[in-house]
Amino acid sequence: MALVNNAKCVGMIEAIQDHLPALYFVFSRGRTELLAEELSREWDFLLPEEKKRVAELMEKAEQVTPGLFGGRRKHLRRLLMQGIGYHHAGLSPALKELVETLYEARLVFVLFCTETFAVGINFPAASTVFDATRKWDGRNHRGLLNREFFQMAGRAGRRGFDKVGHVYVNIDEKFPEQTGFFDEDKVEPVHGRLVISPNTALSLLHWKTEAEIERYLSQNLAVYQNNRETASLTEELEAIEEKIYILRKNFCTDKDGPTCPLLREKLKKELNRLRNRKRRHKPEVPGRIVEIKSILAQPGKGCLHHDCRDAHDEITALVERKKELVRRNRQLKKFAVDYHKEFHRMCALLEKLGFIQGKTLLPRGLFALHVHVQEILVTELVFSGILREAEPAETAAILAGIDYEPGRDEVVLPGAYNMDNVALLRNELLDAGVPEQLCRWSPLPGPLAEGWYNNSTFDDLQKRCNLHEGDIFSIIRREIDVLRQIERAAGEDYSFRQAMHDIRGKLDRDEVAVLI
Known part of the structure; x- marks a missing residue:
């Protein structure tokens, strides 16, 4: 290299x-x-x-x-x-x-x-x-x-x-x-991270028993890794404590006393520092110099202190390692996730929003069970009537913004629909306690999906924005996937399911179509 x-x-x-x-x-x-x-x-x-x-x-x-x-x-x-x-x-x-x-x-x-x-x-x-x-x-x-x-x-x-x-x-x-x-x-280890999403909570409630839910929350990879590292840290800390205890047996009763050669060497170094011109005029220095001189004036112990020195150096290194382990242990505790609390918090939110009642999934919950991206927002767009009442091109524009975060400098020319009703619904959900990351939507890409639905060419879309062509492709492909999820969630609501299917068919064409 x-x-x-x-x-x-x-x-x-x-x-x-x-x-x-x-x-x-x-x-x-x-x-x-x-x-x-x-x-x-x-x-x-x-x-x-x-x-x-x-x-x-x-x-x-x-x-x-x-x-x-x-x-x-x-x-x-x-x-x-x-x-x-x-x-x-x-x-x-x-x-x-x-x-x-x-x-x-x-x-x-x-x-x-x-x-x-x-x-x-x-x-x-x-x-x-x-x-x-x-x-x-x-x-x-x-x-x-x-x-x-x-x-x-x-x-x-x-x-x-x-x-x-x-x-x-x-x-x-x-x-x-x-x-x-x-x-x-x-090389940093890869750590598991379980996210209790609305779909996760709904799936557990619908498909799992109480015992299975408990096992899922307490025996997942993230918990296993955290517990394993915590146990490893505890074991190493205990080994360090034991080693320090054994090393301290090398010290005699005069350790750190005025006759101890180790302490006297340390004091001599301190005395040289205090005599430095920069430190000499500090008010506390003269008194400390007198104190050190009085200790050094006493006769030192004439022993071979190599074992003491080696033990002292090794203990110093072990103490530093112990500090590192204690810091890491604190980090693990700080960032450890209580998945039981996360699960119950999500269930409380879903119950408040009318998705569940106890362990029973209500119509909203049964719908969201089949949605895997921004499931609360997508479900509310359907149950509020916004998607059912919208024109097909408007629906395409709305769904293009699901889970989309625009970059700072992204620009898209406006389309035919203002989508204020979606922004209002989103704000109501945020006010109801839905976290921002579970209610992510932007109107910015809407005009691109609207144009594509209305048979614009890909070149036309590029002229309407400053996005890279790969980003435009991703926007429409993600929407196609969301539409497929909504179709599945619609179940026996054949007319709505067919409407979503038709929109998906209009979008899945030309450059955007994925050939398998």
Whole structure:
């Protein structure tokens, strides 16, 4: 692994040109495109016959998906013809597949990518490059975890091609702590986390006995891991206490007394510090100097104190370790989740909202039992009459915003529907005590789903917003999944179920359709 200080990507690639292809990890979508463009001004990696092969594969992909390189992706065609590419969640699935195909065929020599490329896609490289070791996690900028770093760095080294993989890290001099670096022995463990969602509570009440619910809440992975780590910490703390007790037997009765050689050495060091010019004029210093001199004036014990010193040093190290363990134990207790309390709290909320009565699921609860995303909000949209009374295109617009959190700079041109009734319903649910994360909805993507329902082209949708095409694709695919859940939940309400089915059919077309 090599560290490079504030290198531009062109200089970085020049330095590692003998170790390509490279996956160049960047922690923002826009920067992957920016760096790819920057590199393309000075590098062209492909031979004429390789360019011909790239052109053939691109033409084949465009035959399946016309307009593949339209809009903001026009420049990507030129980049790929130079053996340079970028890959992030904002690309359409068809474009991501093409970039992956070209990379796998060894026709992309430098691929600028976000960390999602390192998860679930087995495309190794001769080298991996880190543009930085800090990233935005949705709340603030932080350094990469050991686990994250090695997940990406592990892509370096192609079986059958490379004897070793090379990892290069661009270090920003503004953050010198980045050079502390990553340790494979300190990879953070993955911890289980059970979320008691409305659907979880409804499913337990409907399908499980009291004994089974108790077992589920008290014997899940998260509880097991917490209990196991707590037991391990307790065991180590007991072992440390016992070892300290045994080590203290090395000390004689004069330990820490005026004749003890260990104490006298410590006092001599303190005396030298107190005589320092900077400390000399402090009012408490003269008295302390006199006190130390009086102790040292007494005769010291003429013993060999090596065993005492070794025991003292070992005890000091053990005490530090004990402090670490106590801190970790406090953390475990602080963040341990009482799943019984969470379950009963959720049941109380569902009863207040009219989803259940005791253990019995009421009509709202039976409906929500089949919904797995924002189940309270989706159910209330149906039972309040909003979805039943809405026009099909309006329903498409409403459901596009389910579980959607818009980015700071996202812009979508307004559609035909204001959806104020949905915003009002959401506020009523929040006032009734429904947590924000269980009532997530935004009107922003609505006009895109409305347009798509009304047979707009994908290019039309891109012109109505500044979202990446991959994000538009995800919005409509998520809505299709929500519609499928509502159909299942509708049960014997055939007319409503058919209405949702028809909307889903209108949305599941052209670029958005997933071919299986």
